[in-house]
Amino acid sequence: MSDWLNAEAHADRALEMYERGRWAEAESELRKALALNPNQAEWHFNLGLTLEAAGRDLEALGSYERAQELAPDQPEAMVACGAACNRLGRYERALNWLEEALSIEPAFEGAYAHKIESHIRLGDHDQAETTFYLAQQALPGPSAQCLAVIAESLIQRRKWERAGWCLREALRLDPTLPRLRARLAAVAAAVGRPQRALQLYLRDLRDDPGNIETLLDYGELLIELGRMPEASEKFRRVLELEPANVDAHERLGQIAMQRRRFEQAHLEFELVFKLDPQFPQIRLSLAEALLRRGLADTARQRLREELALLKEEEGGRRTAEDSARFGLLLLEADLPSEAVMLFERAIESGGEDPDLLRKLALARFRSGDRDGGVAASRRVVRLDPTCVASMHNLALAALKEGRLSVAQGWVARGLRVNRHDDGLRRLRMRLWLTWIAVTVRRWLGPRR
Numbered sequence: 001m002s003d004w005l006n007a008e009a010h011a012d013r014a015l016e017m018y019e020r021g022r023w024a025e026a027e028s029e030l031r032k033a034l035a036l037n038p039n040q041a042e043w044h045f046n047l048g049l050t051l052e053a054a055g056r057d058l059e060a061l062g063s064y065e066r067a068q069e070l071a072p073d074q075p076e077a078m079v080a081c082g083a084a085c086n087r088l089g090r091y092e093r094a095l096n097w098l099e100e101a102l103s104i105e106p107a108f109e110g111a112y113a114h115k116i117e118s119h120i121r122l123g124d125h126d127q128a129e130t131t132f133y134l135a136q137q138a139l140p141g142p143s144a145q146c147l148a149v150i151a152e153s154l155i156q157r158r159k160w161e162r163a164g165w166c167l168r169e170a171l172r173l174d175p176t177l178p179r180l181r182a183r184l185a186a187v188a189a190a191v192g193r194p195q196r197a198l199q200l201y202l203r204d205l206r207d208d209p210g211n212i213e214t215l216l217d218y219g220e221l222l223i224e225l226g227r228m229p230e231a232s233e234k235f236r237r238v239l240e241l242e243p244a245n246v247d248a249h250e251r252l253g254q255i256a257m258q259r260r261r262f263e264q265a266h267l268e269f270e271l272v273f274k275l276d277p278q279f280p281q282i283r284l285s286l287a288e289a290l291l292r293r294g295l296a297d298t299a300r301q302r303l304r305e306e307l308a309l310l311k312e313e314e315g316g317r318r319t320a321e322d323s324a325r326f327g328l329l330l331l332e333a334d335l336p337s338e339a340v341m342l343f344e345r346a347i348e349s350g351g352e353d354p355d356l357l358r359k360l361a362l363a364r365f366r367s368g369d370r371d372g373g374v375a376a377s378r379r380v381v382r383l384d385p386t387c388v389a390s391m392h393n394l395a396l397a398a399l400k401e402g403r404l405s406v407a408q409g410w411v412a413r414g415l416r417v418n419r420h421d422d423g424l425r426r427l428r429m430r431l432w433l434t435w436i437a438v439t440v441r442r443w444l445g446p447r448r
Contacts, residue, residue, distance in 0.1 A: 007036035011043055018046070023054040041070035045077055048084075057087045075101035079111045086117055094118045107138050113145035120153045128153045144174035151183060160191050179204065182214040189221050197221055212238050216247055228255050246276045253285060262292040281306070284326055291332050300333045307338060320350025327359060336366035354384040361393060370397055388414045392423050399431065407431055 014029035030047045034040065048063035061084040068077035078101035085094035098115040101108055112135035119128035132150045135143055147170035154163035164187045171180045185200035201218040205211065215238045222231035232255055238248035253268030266289040273282050283306040290299035306326065310318070318326075327342035343360035350356060361376035374397050380390040395410035408431055414424045 007033040026050045041067045057084050075105040082114045091118045091121045109143050113149050116149045125153045144170040160187050246272045265289040320346040336363045339363040354380050386417050388418050388421050
């Protein structure tokens with residue numbers, strides 16, 4: 001009897017600590033309670049809530065699963081398991097938990113909301129919408145949670161008008177849901193209403209001044225508007241709340257790059273790299289800062305690491321823009337052969353864009369592949385008959401091969417496009433001198 005009373009006392013103190021935001025103490029009290037009575041499903045569930053609040057999702061999932069084992073007919077633990085799986089990126093497993101919860105309680109609003117999120121994370125927006133409409137039929141009234149989540153799907157698909165309507169309706173139904181105004185701000189910014197977006201972010205931060213996601217989004221908008229000092233202030237506020245926030249450090253690094261404060265950018269990117277080596281393209285950002293500081297050897301090391309990661313990626317797929325950025329850094333680091341591969345990937349995913357083909361030609365020429373450079377330059381001229389730079393490269397390649405007539409033809413064609421181009425004019429002079437030298441050698445040859 002004494003053990004049971006002691007366990008209850010620990011559980012009560014844990015609830016008090018939880019409500020005061022003292023997660024470590026709440027966890028300690030709950031573990032003491034469970035040591036005395038390990039079969040209390042409610043206490044395992046509360047331990048999961050405490051661990052979740054402390055950002056320890058994997059451990060929280062274990063506690064929720066134990067609570068579900070002890071109370072298999074209670075859907076709350078199943079929904080908590082599904083939500084934790086979503087946060088951990090285990091979306092298929094999340095769907096299993098949420099479907100099981102709905103089989104027990106068909107009108108569980110949270111289960112529908114998290115199930116919609118799982119489908120969105122899997123990229124299955126059609127199924128997300130189907131789940132949303134099923135929720136509207138099963139629930140007694142419109143669901144603010146489901147409206148807020150389906151709005152994220154609409155935002156990802158750039159369906160701004162519908163997304164805005166869903167968010168406004170969710171706000172009308174439940175103004176206490178977090179970040180509704182922040183998401184409305186994102187929609188306003190996307191449709192060209194930045195001032196309205198700023199107002200919405202400010203209002204959201206007045207209600208919840210410590211919301212890190214909103215501060216990050218607000219800072220992003222300020223960057224887009226060119227208001228760098230204000231953006232920096234928002235990201236530093238994030239770091240006051242969460243010193244190891246890699247997103248804030250990365251944004252501060254990008255701002256420092258734009259302001260040509262390369263040493264500061266290097267420090268920020270280096271910190272992100274140490275905190276999260278898998279942060280998207282952090283090695284590229286770090287390499288760029290190193291190159292700007294003249295530290296080419298270290299930059300090449302980071303670029304080679306990124307190349308290794310690229311080869312490990314499934315299919316090695318990146319956007320054309322990302323591949324082009326990578327290729328340019330490789331060129332700057334004097335790794336032209338590797339840059340060729342990146343520009344080819346960019347063209348494969350982005351199409352035959354003249355600018356990408358120009359970069360490919362440059363990489364091929366620098367890597368010693370003259371034929372490849374000529375082929376890429378010819379593709380540029382077919383797409384853009386006014387590209388003087390490609391005509392210059394074709395003329396120079398022909399000159400180096402001793403094909404003077406071909407070189408002269410490209411020079412003449414380029415000068416018809418721009419007769420004041422200095423590069424072509426210098427190349428024309430070089431051609432004339434080469435013609436003279438060839439003529440003189442021919443004239444002198446028989447006399448010898």
